[in-house]
Amino acid sequence: MSRFLPRLATVAALLALPAAAGAAEPIPVGLVAALSGQSAVSGEAITRGLTVAIDEINAAGGVLGRPLVLVRRDDESNPGKGVAAARELIYRDHVAAFFGGIDTPVSIALVPLANKEKTPFMGVWAAGTGITRNGASPNFVFRVSAVDALVDERLLRYAATVAKARHPGLMLINNPWGESNHKGLDAAAKAAGLSLAGAESFEVGDADMIPQLTRLKGAGADAIILVGNAAPAAVVIRSLDRMGWSVPVISHWGISGGRFPELAGPSAEKVAFVQTYSFFKSGPKGEQVLAALEKAYPAIKGPQDVIAPVGTANAYDAMHLLALAIAKAGSTDGPAIQAALEALPPYDGLIKRYAPAFTATNHDALGADDYIMVHFASGRIVPVE
């Protein structure tokens, strides 16, 4: 008896061990985003959306009976650091998939890695057209966010119809994201029969954009299409003020990732820009997510406090879609998840009903009809009437 009991205990322990480990072992999912630097707010917004979704999924029993856990890495908005961070996530943390951040140059650099290592990469912010449309087959890159080519069509449509512009001028940040939009805007202008007054670029460190804007004004620009992140975009607005040139400014959504109203001053409110979601005009699902955000982040007391709402909303839906795919795949194997993502059933998300989110030929869950035009009002992002 005295020898039997320990032996029984050992056998029981051995039997229990794999089962217990299997049940408890979490599925890691990664995030490579700007958690510091000028765009740190964007990384925080994405983190919040992912966290709320993961909490919901884990509260409902996880995926494949295992809880999800988020592993975050800072890319400092630097492609080299982003690639190193993604490598770490893939090789060391063995993530089932990973999400990306606001910076198109970083995401573009991550595409070859995701495809080579067969690890699904889900973009939730960066809008560069070439991120998902990268020519790889099979393609492991998916996105729940805007796509530059489609945003560009939307911005020009808004300029032509609402701002009544005939010759919009372009102000583009001098990096691959600006480049991506330059191509997109050229193509969209041709398609819409608009002639562009010109295209100017600016650097993040430029303290003064009057020379560029004066060139556009001289070329007869009657609206400005602005592509850049909050800080340099604010310099564009201040420069316009100084010139005393009141021209409609229609912006890509880079300006929503920082303190644009503070940086740009009162004229910030005149800038119309594109978003994928607004917590101000949301349905029951939006209220439910907002309530979860308010609970998890006490600083949030209403829709006006959701910083950079697109990051949060896109990340929230992307996490749920990924969880559905892992469940459908029945494993955390990259190629299996990739195949499952391309064949998801319809899903009612926060932003819209995805029917379905992705297909083998379209890895972008959101299209031009899902965008809304918004502006800042008293520091809040609200839809343009």
Next chain:
Amino acid sequence: MLLGASIVSGLAIGAMYGLLALGYHVTWVVSRSVNFAQGSVMMLGAVLAFSLTVGFGWPMPAALPVALAGCAAFGVVLERVAVRPFRVRGSDSWLMATVAAGMLLENAALFLFGKEPRGMPSSLAAEPLTVFGVGVLPLQIVILVAGVGLALIFVAVTRGTPYGKALLAVVQNPRAAQLMGIDAARVTVFAYALSSALAGLAGILIAPLYSVSADMGFVFGIKGFAAAILGGLENPWGVVLAGLLLGLAEALTTAFAGSAATVMASFGLVILALYLRPHGLFGRAGVRKV
């Protein structure tokens, strides 16, 4: 219109390059070393002024001297820990040590001040005036006047007061100056404090036109050094003029060739100018007596 606007904005930015360049000049003539953390000190000035005015609600006239004193204090500490220990051993490692100090300062600012760029409010940058049909902010005029005015004061003081003469004496012959009772070490410390205060002032002046962030000074620091080299490090007028020229060249390049060409053109110009005049546009070749 285009020309006028470019000239105004170019001169305002150029005056900031000039202030930074004057800072490089001051320490160079006194100690044959420069503070490569100038760009970071510029950021420090802006961050201190922002924190005092926006964070603690101080009025600008009170915040300005405190922020400048903070920068000067940083200069004193920097000279003590990152310059003097190397110079007394005849080593040129102060070069790397000051670069490192600048990075340290930048990352400390990231940590303490925060990661987001902030907007500095200023009544001088709210309403543009129209001068010859060109919109000019009062602050841009203040910047220009401050840059050129400080260079004037600097030259007047070094030529006309005992302190200035002591400074120049150290420049001409440190050992003889020491024998005459001038404390060369103290003059060097003073030069570092002054140079840091100039950089801090540039940061505070430029902040409302721009944004306040931990990395705001980096490119400015490099361009200020380019201006200092272009002007010939030895010549206080030269470095300020070179700063104005560099700012002007940048603005005009952007205006007439497009912004894609600006950085290439401005640094290309620096290299060309140095090729043609190795001692700077306004410098003279030093005479070595054998």
